Amino acid sequence: MIREMTHTDLNRVSELEKELFTLPWGIEDFKHELENNEFAHYYVLLEEDEIVGYCGFWTLYEQAQITTIGVTKSAQGKGYASQLMQVIEDCSCKEGCETLSLEVRVSNTPAQKLYEKFGYITINTRKSYYSDNHEDAFLMMKAIGGSNE
Template sequence: MLIRQMVWPDIDTVVALEHKLFSTPWEKDAFEYELGKNVFSSILVLEEDGEILGYIGMWLLGDQTQITTLGVKKEYQRNGYAKMLMDKCVEVTKHLGYRNINLEVRISNQKAINLYKKYGFKIVTIRKNYYQDNHEDAYLMIKKMEV
């Protein structure tokens, strides 16, 4: 099992996975922007034997990490892969000395909410009509880092 930086040849695989997992997936041009132009962006992929099983997108913003996307192939979910990616995110955040990690999550996505709560994330507010596809609200969740 390897967690590494996403590279250009990974884009099509990650976009295909994103489209299988989410009702409002990131498009290819969004991943291209994150990889090529967004200096705050870091996308990590988790792979085994050359197969990408999951990924996590982060914005490293100088004092905080924002998780932008997190996905694991459906057939590999519930095997601890999201946990491995979250562990890496926490490790990166600690290494940079940032004070917190934040993210938005659909209020209906109980599986993800439960994962984030295990990591010490707390719901701090609701973002009304956050998702474009169905105007579902999102929770803003924040994990304060120990300094």
Template structure:
């Protein structure tokens, strides 16, 4: 993948429809469009970034920055662009950004069955530190809580 064709930037309200489209393609219980609108317009702790390939948004990540901790709310890559290490690129970017904003640690939840994501997070230094039982409303699947020091 030619990185000259990739740009990561802060998301704007104008990006919300494409973010929501990727969300729907990626998750069995996607967040609502209104949830993303609220994140981008009213949540003062929320920071969202989009990854563009050839000026088309193909991925996004959201985090909440609370004091010295960052919480990943969502991260997704358009299924047509998966397997090209774009998720890793986006995660490294948001980890570095969180650290620059003063965060010392970062956390996220991931489905116990999402082995691809778990593998990526472990590669990035995240460690499993707990389980949220029945976390996902659609299947009552457990979530692994993962943390990394930045």
């Protein structure tokens, strides 16, 4: 089941961030997104009532930007990331967005393959994008032709 993220989810989401990312967002980062960012959309994916995945994105008029997507390592390979990607795409389309974009580490081949499966293409490289090790990021984008319905 996928539902909107709430404040009661933040401890678990923060745990997953630390498991999955070298530059994890903290609880306060997610709290800010939920409370103060009118462009933000965050969802959690549950397996047997436990949060095993989550995603976030911003809808900025005609463009949506994916901010995060993650699935706990023990639940990877079950298609959950694809389900979260579909939620992002569906919601962005309904918001009238024409494009979706994201940044991904050049070393993160599994994520790149997921995005390519959804039709994203690499349009640029952002040099030294990540502050922890100055790794480059690929800027990937997809046209979605939002319906605004």
